Amino acid sequence: MARLAAGLALLLPGAAAALEEPIPLPSGLVADFQELRIETREGQGALARFRFVAQNLGETAPDLDVLSADMDFLCDQVALPSIPVEYPDPGQIVISIGAAPTEFGVSRPDILQVFESYRIEEDRCMWEAF
Template identity: 45%
Template sequence: MRAGVLALALSLGPAAAAQEEALRLPSGQAARLFEVLTDRPAGGGPIYRFRYVAEGFSAGAERLDAISADLAWLCEAHALPRIPNSGPRPGRVIISLADRGSEFGVYDEAVTQVFEAYRVEGDRCIWEMF
């Protein structure tokens, strides 16, 4: 795991995350939480990374709208309720969706993965262009 990135204890250890029920996304795809990571860059609020896996996931321009809706739904319906209410609010929430698990920060050409960054406003995730 990359220096400065720590696994976040949100009452979910790696084994618990693997056992969590599949989430039915707006597109109909089923996804599971793979892991949650956090770090705190200098001068900003914490960044929460929620990484999800959906077997058979594929990306492509023709699926852009469905994928965007799935990522936004994962942020608002699943990730935000799992961020602690005490302490500093997140500077960003990053949602990723992949066809299989992979080591964070390590490129693997066999993995299909997409991700988006959001800022949090109340109970809403607002898309942030990279």
């Protein structure tokens, strides 16, 4: 059963303010926080989906190594410290960046979106292949 975390009030102290500001990425792009979705899963820990928008994402051909570094940064430096207190040990974090805001679960082939999945080990995000 999936549930949307109700606002930023569920986040750790200080995390809400950090997500309200534009986030400079290692690539030079700037990401804005779109939403956090929490899916509870029996016996696997929660799945935390952090969704971001970087308006300039689609302006040049994406370099996958550069985008990967941006995704790693968002997981380690933004998402992990912002896990809601109700889900202290998520089983998985998914980071997505879109060129424009999108509705979750709705296919938008006209909008560039990238996704990465991570498991948490020793308070760090470890990349996982989908």
